[in-house]
Every structure is written in C-alpha cells, then in structure tokens.
Amino acid sequence: MDEVFELGSKIREDFPILKRLVRGKPFVYLDSAATTQKPIQVIEAIKNYYEMFNANVHRGIYSIAEEATVAYEKAREKVAHFINARSPREIVFTRNATEAINLVMYSWGLSNVRRRDVLLTTEMEHHSNLLPWQTLSKLKGATLKFIGFNEDGFLKLEEFDKYKNKSVKLFAFTFASNVLGTINQVRELVKYAKKMGAVTIVDAAQAVPHMPVDVQQLDCDFMVFSGHKMLGPMGIGVLYGKERLLEEMKPFMVGGEMVKAVSFESSEWNDIPWKFEAGTPNVEGAIGLAAAIDYLQRLGMDTVRKHEVKLTEHALDALTRVDGITYYGPSSPEQRCGLISFNLKGIHPHDLAMFLDNEGIAIRAGHHCAMLLHNRLGITASARVSFYIYNIPSEIDLLVNNLEKIKKMLEI
Amino acid sequence: MGIHLPEDFPKHIIEHYRRPRNYGEIEGANVIVKDSNRLCGDYVEIYLKFEGKRISDISFKGQGCMMSQASASMLTELIKGKEVDEVLKITKNDITKMLGLELDPVRMKCAMLPLVAIRKGIETYLSKR
Numbered sequence: 347m348d349e350v351f352e353l354g355s356k357i358r359e360d361f362p363i364l365k366r367l368v369r370g371k372p373f374v375y376l377d378s379a380a381t382t383q384k385p386i387q388v389i390e391a392i393k394n395y396y397e398m399f400n401a402n403v404h405r406g407i408y409s410i411a412e413e414a415t416v417a418y419e420k421a422r423e424k425v426a427h428f429i430n431a432r433s434p435r436e437i438v439f440t441r442n443a444t445e446a447i448n449l450v451m452y453s454w455g456l457s458n459v460r461r462r463d464v465l466l467t468t469e470m471e472h473h474s475n476l477l478p479w480q481t482l483s484k485l486k487g488a489t490l491k492f493i494g495f496n497e498d499g500f501l502k503l504e505e506f507d508k509y510k511n512k513s514v515k516l517f518a519f520t521f522a523s524n525v526l527g528t529i530n531q532v533r534e535l536v537k538y539a540k541k542m543g544a545v546t547i548v549d550a551a552q553a554v555p556h557m558p559v560d561v562q563q564l565d566c567d568f569m570v571f572s573g574h575k576m577l578g579p580m581g582i583g584v585l586y587g588k589e590r591l592l593e594e595m596k597p598f599m600v601g602g603e604m605v606k607a608v609s610f611e612s613s614e615w616n617d618i619p620w621k622f623e624a625g626t627p628n629v630e631g632a633i634g635l636a637a638a639i640d641y642l643q644r645l646g647m648d649t650v651r652k653h654e655v656k657l658t659e660h661a662l663d664a665l666t667r668v669d670g671i672t673y674y675g676p677s678s679p680e681q682r683c684g685l686i687s688f689n690l691k692g693i694h695p696h697d698l699a700m701f702l703d704n705e706g707i708a709i710r711a712g713h714h715c716a717m718l719l720h721n722r723l724g725i726t727a728s729a730r731v732s733f734y735i736y737n738i739p740s741e742i743d744l745l746v747n748n749l750e751k752i753k754k755m756l757e758i
Numbered sequence: 759m760g761i762h763l764p765e766d767f768p769k770h771i772i773e774h775y776r777r778p779r780n781y782g783e784i785e786g787a788n789v790i791v792k793d794s795n796r797l798c799g800d801y802v803e804i805y806l807k808f809e810g811k812r813i814s815d816i817s818f819k820g821q822g823c824m825m826s827q828a829s830a831s832m833l834t835e836l837i838k839g840k841e842v843d844e845v846l847k848i849t850k851n852d853i854t855k856m857l858g859l860e861l862d863p864v865r866m867k868c869a870m871l872p873l874v875a876i877r878k879g880i881e882t883y884l885s886k887r
C-alpha cells in the first residue's frame with residue numbers, strides 16, 4: 347500500500363484542481379471513469395499552443411501554420427505509437443469515443459451491412475456502443491444480437507455458438523466495462539469474431555487510459571477511445587482502424603480538409619486519415635492529448651495499471667466490510683479496471699451521492715449510460731467510484747468512513 | 759461526530775424517510791394506485807379510503823430515493839381528512855414548500871411521484887362514482 351500512496355501523492359502535485367476545497371473540505375475525486383482531471387503539463391501545453399503558434403493546420407504557408415501542422419501530426423504519431431498502430435495513417439481524430447463509433451457506423455456500416463445480417467454486441471455496453479448498432483440494424487433491416495454476461499460479470503462465451511452459421515457482419519464490444527469493471531479477453535473475442543467472419547470494433551474508452559494496449563497484438567479492426575478520460579482535454583477522441591478498411595470506407599462528413607480536388611460535379615477524397623477529418627480539426631485537443639500521452643508514458647502504463655489494481659484491491663476490501671454493500675462484477679482486482687459499482691441497502695444511489703458530495707467526495711450515481719446492463723442486474727441505478735493515477739488509499743478510507751456515518755444517520 | 763448534512767438540508771426529510779408515516783396497507787381501501795419512475799426506479803403504491811368526497815384514510819408503500827419516499831410520507835399526513843377538491847389543487851410549488859427544498863428537475867420528478875399517483879387515484883375514484 348505504501349508504494350500506491352507514494353505514487354498517488356507525488357502525482358497529485360501536478361493536478362491543480364486536487365488542491366481546491368469543495369464545500370469547505372479537501373476535494374476527493376472518485377469519478378475518473380467519467381472524465382479525468384488534468385495535470386499542469388497538459389494545461390500548459392494547450393496554453394503554449396495558443397500563446398505561441400495558434401494557426402489553422404494543413405493550410406497556411408507561413409511559419410506558425412507549419413508549426414501547428416507539425417504539432418497536430420506529431421500528436422497523431424504519438425497516439426499511433428501509444429497503442430502500437432502500424433502507422434499514423436490508421437489514427438483518425440474525432441471528438442470522442444462516441445463520435446468514433448458513429449463514424450464506423452455511418453461510414454463502414456451503411457455500405458457493408460445488408461438485410462438479415464447479424465450485428466453482434468454484448469449486454470455490458472455503454473449506450474455509445476449500443477445505440478449506433480441499434481440504429482444501423484433498423485436502417486438496414488439487420489438483426490442486433492447480444493452476448494450476455496454471468497453472475498461474476500464475465501461474458502458468456504458459449505453463446506457465440508448460436509451464431510456459428512449466421513452471417514455475422516460485426517462484433518462490437520467493450521474492452522473494459524464502465525459499470526462491472528470487467529476486463530474482457532479482447533484477443534480471444536477477436537479470434538471468435540474472425541472465425542465468424544465479423545469485423546471487430548473495440549470500445550476501449552475504459553482501457554487505453556489505464557493499461558498497456560497493443561492493437562497489433564489484439565488484432566481488432568477498429569478501436570475507439572476518448573482523450574478526456576486519459577488526462578487529455580475534452581473534445582478529442584480517437585478512431586483506430588486497419589489501413590485496408592479505412593481505405594475502403596467512404597467519408598463520414600464532407601467539407602474542407604478532406605478533399606484533394608473539387609470540380610462542379612464531384613470531388614476526389616483526400617488520403618486516409620484526413621479523408622475522415624472534415625473541417626478545421628481540434629488542434630488544441632490533439633496537442634493536449636499528446637502531452638497527456640507523454641505524461642502517461644513517463645510513468646509507464648505498467649505502473650499506471652499496477653497502481654489501479656492495488657487501489658481496487660484496497661477498495662474492494664474496504665467496501666465489502668461495510669454491512670449492506672453489494673458490488674457488481676468480478677471479485678478479483680486483476681480482472682477489473684479501476685472502478686467499482688455498488689449499492690448500499692436502504693439508500694438510493696442518488697441520495698448517497700448527494701450526502702457524499704457534502705463531504706467533498708465526488709462519486710457517480712445512476713445507470714452510467716448502461717440501462718441494459720442495469721436491467722440485467724435487476725437494478726435501476728448504482729453508485730460508482732472510479733480511480734486514476736492521482737488517487738490514494740486514504741481517499742477510499744474516507745469514503746468508507748462516510749458510508750458508515752450515512753448508515754448511522756439514516757439508521758440503516 | 760455524525761455526517762454533516764448539507765446546511766440547508768431539511769431534517770424532516772430524513773425524519774420522514776427513516777420513519778415513514780402512514781406506511782403499509784389499509785383495509786377496505788376504495789382505490790389502490792401504483793406509479794413508478796423508470797429512470798431511477800422510484801416506486802409508490804397508494805391506498806385511499808373515501809367518505810363521500812373526503813379522503814378519510816390514506817397510506818402508502820414504496821421504495822426508492824429519499825425524495826420520493828419522504829414526499830409520500832409527508833403527503834399522506836397533509837392529505838388525510840381533506841376534501842378531494844382541495845387535494846387536486848396541490849401543485850409542484852406546494853411540494854417544494856412542503857419539502858422545504860429547491861430541487862433540480864430530475865429530483866423534482868422523484869418528489870412529484872406520490873402526488874401524481876394520488877391524483878390518479880382520486881380520478882379513478884371519481885369516475886367510478
């Protein structure tokens with residue numbers, strides 16, 4: 347535990363927001379799965395861009411436009427390297443993970459999915475990786491099917507057998523569940539999908555920020571994630587796609603930046619990845635994300651992961667000692683990402699979050715954009731705590747103390 | 759030493775949540791209505807007994823957040839013995855006053871759930887008469 351404390355404590359110094367008070371109390375932020383706080387290095391990188399070389403990219407002939415373009419494309423290279431893509435050409439910048447999934451839905455889905463095809467997903471998806479496929483299946487007359495999960499929060503792999511002889515076009519699944527915390531066996535799932543001939547799209551919004559990820563090793567066709575969940579600014583997200591697929595796909599949006607030549611009748615699309623980036627991109631976002639990746643790489647993603655496993659272990663230990671707590675998902679911290687959803691008997695999660703807020707503790711309450719999953723658990727809402735590199739064990743202890751106090755106050 | 763309540767958080771809400779008044783079923787109720795709030799899973803079941811146009815007895819059962827359950831408990835106290843016409847005049851504003859708390863729209867929906875159910879119950883009774 348000491349090393350977890352040491353790392354977290356040292357890192358906290360870099361996060362200005364963690365020094366503020368909330369309702370007169372030290373701020374305890376336990377909602378990093380929603381968005382992470384930002385280190386001074388990221389804030390400075392964005393500030394520096396606006397103070398030193400703000401210009402539109404890929405257009406200007408003058409020096410700072412060139413500097414901005416280089417920084418923007420360097421950010422792309424950094425992202426590619428971070429997830430071990432073969433080339434920066436496989437990295438498309440989007441607004442967030444949600445937009446990246448929608449891009450695949452419109453651009454790949456509309457051209458490739460036909461009537462009576464099967465689109466496969468799971469019952470543990472965030473709405474971001476569910477609604478696009480629901481929409482696509484309606485538009486195309488395809489069927490949307492779901493792989494369920496068991497009591498321990500793992501996907502029921504045997505259910506794949508049902509789809510052996512079907513025309514499964516796509517398998518869209520989450521790398522790590524934002525409610526159960528389950529880390530799925532992506533490599534295995536991709537293999538299953540490949541056998542069925544399905545294209546794979548992995549929602550890595552809760553994975554890329556928290557652990558080493560290697561897209562070549564996983565061999566998925568598409569992967570998406572959001573910058574704001576990994577120390578970066580809001581408004582920048584990533585679509586990774588295999589070059590071959592991206593080349594075949596039509597643009598998602600059309601306009602400036604994404605064309606080579608325009609005539610009155612038609613236009614010639616730009617090369618990948620720019621073909622998918624219509625209009626002025628989020629340069630500030632890309633530069634901020636690059637700074638975030640630098641920060642994470644300095645720590646090392648193995649260290650980031652280890653820190654979270656230790657914190658999760660501590661939190662599971664502490665929470666399960668509270669009478670009346672039910673938590674969801676796997677029991678082993680090694681099989682979970684750094685978040686825990688739970689319910690405390692006798693109190694609604696919304697009330698719990700309200701009382702904790704009054705103590706300066708920020709947690710999430712509700713269905714966390716996963717109503718289907720909550721239905722399956724037989725509940726309508728849960729409370730969720732989630733961790734990142736700056737969290738320390740004493741914050742979890744404070745949370746648990748307050749849970750006990752709330753129980754006492756409400757006599758539950 | 760206990761947890762500090764939000765400064766302006768009315769103690770009587772917690773009081774009613776902890777010890778709901780008029781909780782349970784009543785024998786010989788003329789109308790039983792259920793209502794729920796899908797988004798957060800709040801649920802109430804209201805038992806109403808009438809004498810002419812007066813609500814002679816009322817009770818509730820339910821589950822859910824503090825706002826919905828405390829509001830139900832307080833409403834049963836407020837309504838018991840009142841004329842139907844009077845009860846139908848109770849507004850959102852009155853609920854806010856009763857709770858002593860300004861709520862955001864999401865939580866206001868929770869607090870309104872029991873009143874919405876009671877109105878339905880009264881309408882059912884009146885249409886049967």
Ligand SMILES: Cc1ncc(COP(=O)(O)O)c(C=O)c1O
Nearest residue numbers: 442443444472474524549551572
């Ligand atoms: C698993 C998962 N997928 C997708 C998303 C959507 O991310 P964003 O809102 O940044 O597009 C989230 C975050 O809320 C998530 O947790």
